[in-house]
Every structure is written in structure tokens, then in C-alpha cells.
Amino acid sequence: xxxxxxxxxxxxxxxxGMRHILNKLLSGxxxxxxxxxxxxxxxxxxxxxxxxIAFLDIRIPDMNGxxxxxxxxxQDPDLVVIMMTAFGTVETAVQAIKSGAYEYITKPxxxxxxxxxxxxxxxxxxxxxxTRRLTEEVQDRRAFEGLIGRSKSMQELYALIKRVAATESTxxxxxxxxxxxxxxxxxxxxxxxxxxxxxVPVNCGALPRDLIESELFGHEKGAFSGAHQRRIGLVEAADxxxxxxxxxADLPADLQVKILRVIEQKEIRxxxxxxxxxxxxxxxxxxxxxxxxxxxSGRFREDLYYRLxxxxxxxxxxxxxxxxxxxxxxxxxxxxxxxxxRSVCGTTPAAMRLLRExxxxxxxxxxxxxxxRALVLRDQGEICEEDLPIQLRRQPPEAVNDTYLLDQSELxxxxxxxxxxxxxxxxxxxxxDNNVTRSAMLAGLSRRxxxxxxxxxxxx
Numbered sequence: 110x111x112x113x114x115x116x117x118x119x120x121x122x123x124x125x126g127m128r129h130i131l132n133k134l135l136s137g138x139x140x141x142x143x144x145x146x147x148x149x150x151x152x153x154x155x156x157x158x159x160x161x162i163a164f165l166d167i168r169i170p171d172m173n174g175x176x177x178x179x180x181x182x183x184q185d186p187d188l189v190v191i192m193m194t195a196f197g198t199v200e201t202a203v204q205a206i207k208s209g210a211y212e213y214i215t216k217p218x219x220x221x222x223x224x225x226x227x228x229x230x231x232x233x234x235x236x237x238x239x240t241r242r243l244t245e246e247v248q249d250r251r252a253f254e255g256l257i258g259r260s261k262s263m264q265e266l267y268a269l270i271k272r273v274a275a276t277e278s279t280x281x282x283x284x285x286x287x288x289x290x291x292x293x294x295x296x297x298x299x300x301x302x303x304x305x306x307x308x309v310p311v312n313c314g315a316l317p318r319d320l321i322e323s324e325l326f327g328h329e330k331g332a333f334s335g336a337h338q339r340r341i342g343l344v345e346a347a348d349x350x351x352x353x354x355x356x357x358a359d360l361p362a363d364l365q366v367k368i369l370r371v372i373e374q375k376e377i378r379x380x381x382x383x384x385x386x387x388x389x390x391x392x393x394x395x396x397x398x399x400x401x402x403x404x405x406s407g408r409f410r411e412d413l414y415y416r417l418x419x420x421x422x423x424x425x426x427x428x429x430x431x432x433x434x435x436x437x438x439x440x441x442x443x444x445x446x447x448x449x450x451r452s453v454c455g456t457t458p459a460a461m462r463l464l465r466e467x468x469x470x471x472x473x474x475x476x477x478x479x480x481x482r483a484l485v486l487r488d489q490g491e492i493c494e495e496d497l498p499i500q501l502r503r504q505p506p507e508a509v510n511d512t513y514l515l516d517q518s519e520l521x522x523x524x525x526x527x528x529x530x531x532x533x534x535x536x537x538x539x540x541x542d543n544n545v546t547r548s549a550m551l552a553g554l555s556r557r558x559x560x561x562x563x564x565x566x567x568x569x
Contacts, residue, residue: 332381
């Protein structure tokens, strides 16, 4: 056995001689040993020193040994306990094992047998600890599935998600199109107490305006023409789970009041009904717009804004975390290798330089689409410059939006934002041959919203 400390051991026995023998034997083989003569002392030592294993006498003055076993296991379920007694019976052994003991030994015992038991018990404890860590790592990866990045801003985002997930507070997720707002919402749900219940995503901008109330809150039979039977709405479908309202800024004013009622009173009313229904939902929402500006302009209710944004989360755009681009690119390469039966191993240094220098107005979604396009063109080897879209190869990053990048100090915030939006939309439409439906999908907008922006900026 290794002469270094191999683990920590708690010895509980009311006989001073036995405590001394075990202390000398185990410490001589490198174990860190704590001894106790009573149950009270044993519980205090276990709470303070967190031993790996415990040798526990079955007869202790102030508590039955099996009761102490249960108490110790309640403090640390992974504690490996070996029961000791000079009055061993089969019944006592069976009872000890059923109560959670790892092993059972009768006095007097051989020293070598104690050392073998201790070594096996510590190895079992180490195995339990490793299994738990691996399980937690797998759960973390599943909970953050889709969120890729090691940059400081992403580490801060992961930490914030973990903190808010355990609460019932509303969360407003803010970020540009393509940054992964729904992925963040799913990560919050996956780590929350509601993880085993439904996650119901709703794109407020994609719902037909004349049917949005029925989609959200349901309707009764005969509530309107075509309502041939009762229908459960999306809010009610999320009962006891999580409701995610994406593009919350597109929610009509009359329905903003009803969402406020869901938050404050936990109630809904189906279209055509006079009865209120209680619902228990955790509400998460997201927007790529400046909701504060919408509040000031009267397009969005101030009271709803403050109720939605108890915890605001901002997702950094890709241009603010370019150090994550190699990791993201490799992730998407592996993803599309499997999906498209390709064997691409990475990118050339020149191609990676272009990927890192491009400002990515479409964020992670645009990078994903770029890698998919590259794997359509290349089935093995490395992604080269010629596999990348023309805007990455021929357009200097500074030229993406001269007004936005070079003259921003002379603009108001609103002017700079509009200049960026116009330039981004021009580039997006050009890259997609003016296909509005595909452009809207890539930008993470509803077709209606993109058409509104095209009209706003006078784009053809």
C-alpha cells in the first residue's frame, strides 16, 4: 500500500484501547485518522472533517450503532461504513448491511484484514466520487447543450444561468438575432426544478395576428367561426413547466395585458369562456429589440416590461467573443460531418483568419450556416478560403458598414442602430438573392417582421 495518505478514516468505539490500536494501525499506513468514543462526538467530527470511511462499533453508550450509522449516512450518503462488534450474529450483520453498511467485521480481527477492508472502502469512495463528478459533467453538458464557448463572457453567462435556474423569477433574454436566445432559455429550464416538465416555446412574431389569442390561451367550442371543439392553449399546455415567449416585443398590446395577468395572478381565460383557469408556469421571454425604447414610445407596456425583466440576461454577439469562433466552427464541422456523411477535419489557417475577422451580423446562426455551406462544397480535408461565402473572402470587415463602424461617434444611438440594421439587411438580402423567406429564417425574424423592416428602410 502507498505510504502517503490514502484517505481519511473515522473510528468510533467506546473502548480506548480499540481506538488506539486502529489509530496506530491505520495512521501507520498513511491514513488520516479521527477517533470518537460517543455518537455525539462522531457526528460532530463527521460534519467537520468529512471522512472517506468510518469504522463504527455496534455498541456505543449514547446511541445504538445502527442508529448512528443512519445518522452518519444522512449527513453524507457516500460515507463508506464498516461495522465492528464483539457480539456478531447473522441477524445483526444483515440489519447493518440493509441500513447502509459497506462491510461487517467481528472482534477480535486480524490487522491485515482491517487494512484490506480500509483499502477497498477508500477505493469504493473514490469510485463513488468519480462517478458523481462524471454524472454532473454530463448533466452540465446536456443542460448547456448548444451553448459553445470558453470566453470570459460565456463563462459569466453559464454562471448566471445556473444561478437563475434554481429560482422562479421571470427572465428577459436579450441578444441580437442568431445569438441563441432559445438555447439559453432551454438551458435555464434544463437546470430548474421544472426540468422534468414541459418546455413550451412560442414565437410571438410568427403567430397569425387573428389567431394569436386562441393559440396562447385556447378557446371553447363555438367561440368563433371554425371553433368546432375546445382547444388547450400554449400557456395552459406549459402548466407546471416553462413557457418561453420569443420575440416578446411583437406581442399585440391587448395580449400584453393578458400575459401580465398570467404573471401576477397565475390565471388565464380561454376565448369564449367566462371561467378563469389557474396555471403554474415559469415565464421566460426574449427579444432582439430595445424594449426600453419600445416602452418609451408606447409600443410596449411599462408594467409588463418590469415584470418580465426581474432577471435580465444579455447574450454577447459573436463579434464580442471571437476567441470562441474556432471552437464553434469545429463543433459545427463535427455536427455536419455526421449529418452529411463528410470527413472534414477542420479549417486551413487562412480560412480561420477570415472566420475570425468577419463581424458576423447574423451571429452564431450565420456561422453555422457558413460551415454547412462549406461542407456542401467539401467532403473531406480542410475547409479552404474558396469554400467560404464571398462576403467573407472579398469584403473587408471594415466595409460591412462604413457608416456604423467609422462614423458612429457623430451619430446618435438611434441613428447608429438604424444604420447598422439597414446595412445588415442589405447584406443579408444580397447574400440570399433577395429571398425574403430564407433571409428571415437566417436572421431569426418572422417573415412579417422582415418585410416591415424592408419597408421601413426603403429596401428593394
